[in-house]
Amino acid sequence: MYKSLLRPLLFKLDPEKVHYLTTDALKTAFKLPLATGISQSMFRVADARLERELFGLKFPNPVGLAAGFDKNAGLVDELAHLGFGFIEIGTLTPRPQPGNDKPRLFRLPQDQAIINRMGFNNEGVDAAVQRLKKRKSNIIVGGNIGKNKTTPNEEALNDYLYCFKALFDVVDYFVVNVSSPNTPDLRALQEKEPLKQLLLALQEQNHAMPKPKPLLLKIAPDLNEAQLNDIIEIAVEAKLSGIIATNTTISREGLHTPAARVSEIGAGGLSGKPLTQHATEIIRYLRRQLPQEIKIIGVGGIMTAEDALEKLAAGADLVQLYTGFIYEGPALVSRINKKLLER
DSSP states (O other), rough: OOOIIIIIHTSSSSSHHHHHHHHHHHHHHSSTHHHHHHHHHHHHOOGGGGGGEETTTEEESSEEEEEESSSSSSHHHHGGGGGGGGGEEEEESOOOOOOOOOOOOEGGGGGGGEEEEEOOOOOOOHHHOOOOOOTTOOEEEEEEOOTTTTSGGGGGHHHHHHHHHHHTTTOOOOOOOOOOSSSGGGGGSSSSSHHHHHHHHHHHHTSSSSOOOOEEEEEEETTOOHHHHHHHHHHHHTOOOOOOOOOOOOOTOOOOOOHHHHHHSSSSEEEEEEGGHHHHHHHHHHHHHSTTTSSSEEESSSHHHHHHHHHHHOOOEEEEEOOOOOHTTHHHHHHHHHHHHOO
């Protein structure tokens, strides 16, 4: 029903407006009697064979929702009923910020892709903390953290530490986002020395807590082999729990959308089907080089159940959806889990 009826209607509207219409509709729908039970019967696949134990956490299934959809932790309870094994909120920054100028979200239907330059628009980490304190579901929640646009890179650590401390008691794991292409100079923090210092400082704070939380790093798909090797070295030195591979790409290679339209859209991170193969290749490379105790969450171009299985076969321990969720709807989650049970 989603692809044949709802999606054609939604895709006639502005993408960012549709996002807020959809999230408002979810909130309203789950206030109705029987909505939770109906949703779970449609989308939840409960089977012990799907369970995964990583970082000391027990995931009911390996399919999660990537950061970016629920930036402000306003939909955790509603999304928990759509069959996900975990949800990642954010990216959150210490202070609220509006993000980049609109329009900043664009569909490329010919490529089953999205370009966004949202710019970490969010209400600030403290607002998210208050919502998470009130949530009713027990779904695993990851906190994706970043820095404010106006914070210079030399002071970025302070922003990451602020978010880390604020979220510590209300999330199950952390993701350090230094790979978004939509905050000026943010990706410079992926360079070897700045990244090492940032992660080591966060781990120092983490291990000062009574019970440290899993700390993961989200990387860009645009890194070369030498840069990936640096990431691997740093991940080992900082004793990271995992790597999320990958974020959106700045590449525009191989698109079917007319070049004039792509040029008109301009800058931003590309996600969706064009990223499928490359993200899988990065996962495969990381898995060959990383020690087994450092886990991999695969994300990027998962549009079908087969795409998810390929990432898991390449070495991902869990997978996440975003653009595939937009194009295929919530049924994609159950399709992946059912396909896993057929193996």
